Amino acid sequence: MNKLNHLLTELELLKKEGRYRPLTVWDSAADTWMELGCRRILQLSSNNYLGLTNHPDMKKAAIEAIEEYGVGSGSVRTITGTLRIHEVLEQELAAFKGTEAALVFQSGFTTNQGILGSMLGQEDIVISDELNHASIIDGIRLTKANRAIFAHKNLDQLEEHLKASGSYRSRVVVTDGVFSMDGDIAPLPEIVELAERYDAIVYVDDAHASGVLGRNGKGSADHFNLHGRVHIQVGTLSKAIGAVGGYMAGSQLLKDFLIHKARPFLFSTSQPPAVAATCLAAIRVLQSSSDRMERLWSNTEYFRGKVRSLGFDTGQSETPIIPIIVGTPEKTMQFSDRLLQEGIFAQGIVYPTVALDKGRVRLIITANHTIEDLDFALDRLELAGKQFGLL
Incomplete structure (x- = not known):
């Protein structure tokens, strides 16, 4: 008998609940746009706030x-x-x-x-x-x-x-x-x-x-x-x-x-x-210099205002961390996967990190994002948000 079978049971439960997520392996340096396989993906989940990496x-x-x-x-x-x-x-x-x-x-x-x-x-x-x-x-x-x-x-x-x-x-x-x-x-x-x-x-x-x-x-x-x-x-x-x-x-x-x-x-x-x-x-x-911080906050205010005007629930965000509340773990991960299809990496965050009904994709804005990057993301978010009944 495999003494680690209980671990397999736990993993199967995670999959059933929609909380299982394999590691995403990138093919380029941490930046605003990154290589994933043969695709160029806009990164919206990195903690690289000031683009210093x-x-x-x-x-x-x-x-x-x-x-x-x-x-x-x-x-x-x-x-x-x-x-x-x-x-x-x-x-x-x-x-x-x-x-x-x-x-x-x-x-x-x-x-x-x-x-x-x-x-x-x-x-x-x-x-x-x-x-x-x-x-x-x-x-x-x-x-x-x-x-x-x-x-x-x-x-x-x-x-x-x-x-x-x-x-x-x-x-x-x-x-x-x-x-x-x-x-x-x-x-x-x-x-x-x-x-x-x-x-x-x-x-x-x-x-x-x-x-x-x-x-x-x-x-x-x-x-x-x-x-x-x-x-x-x-x-x-x-x-x-x-x-x-x-x-x-x-x-x-x-x-x-x-x-x-x-x-x-x-x-x-x-x-x-x-x-x-x-x-x-x-x-x-x-x-x-304070230039990077000024760009960070300018990008943040622009993006958060646009996301909220679309009708997304961003909770109590006051900083470059901008969650979009989705709901159940399964729906959250499906929404995250849909955004990836559209060229955006926005990692789903689910229970137990957040409440069971408060799954979200957590978007993080950086100083290195351009307005063109942010507008690209807004267009894709609106499309996916309508498909998932979030707007």
Whole structure:
């Protein structure tokens, strides 16, 4: 008897429910138009918000770092894996974010796991928005801390949890800066005010706000002018920054603690030097000009306005993440497949990532899209939307 038959059963159930999706294998670099087989496809699902994945400064930095340092670091950071390029990246990240220190992890996912999994104990409580990213949820699961969930952006519920948590050693309020499935922005000023009233720590995951919100992409704390009032900022180097990795921006005390306690940091080899150099180059590109962010937001406002005027349900989107709510998993994936036939890649997002009846194709606009690209997408969306009864 095959001891993995239960996995086959699970996969068959996914197929029956319309939630099974094989990997899409691309034949070209991440860009606005990509090669899929022999077809040219308009990419509307990439997190490459600023189009930096092919920026010449970043390519040059990667090549030079390989020549100087080789292709790998050789070890974890606490042994021989901390190279000068890692140190410089963290110094410039801290300056960019306006914090005392920064610490780089291998991904945004491991950043949340490393911080939450190490800093909280059974004497503490973490209070989390119900729509926070899976990495936050998993990070909380790794702790022995008590936990409370408040309905999405529901400040009254958040305050109720804060009122009831006075006996704990520390209280940590965790929220995404921009929510990845709906594209809405956390009410961070109000969250900070409540946290200060009840002496709580504010922890913000800016994965989808880095490079998107704030001056030159500094994130949600800068966007709301909350410098010094957000205790822990998590960012990604994998989306708008165009490479891969994640980081904590906060106090030197927290950095020193995480170096000794965060398991993903302690037990994973550090970023290849080429990646660290690429991320450093991206931070410098962001600070040199706001042109890319201006194009990003101009494209976003144009496209979202047109999609809504067609009659699509885009939920509470406020950012370049623009969901089109479709419904059931099966219908959502069929709609995504139909768009691919029309030359648009718009990945279907279904349960359990979103509610069972809230499947959507999640469109992401970038600075590199042209108005012609967006109009092409709008024409195909209107055609498919009418066929699926969404308009």
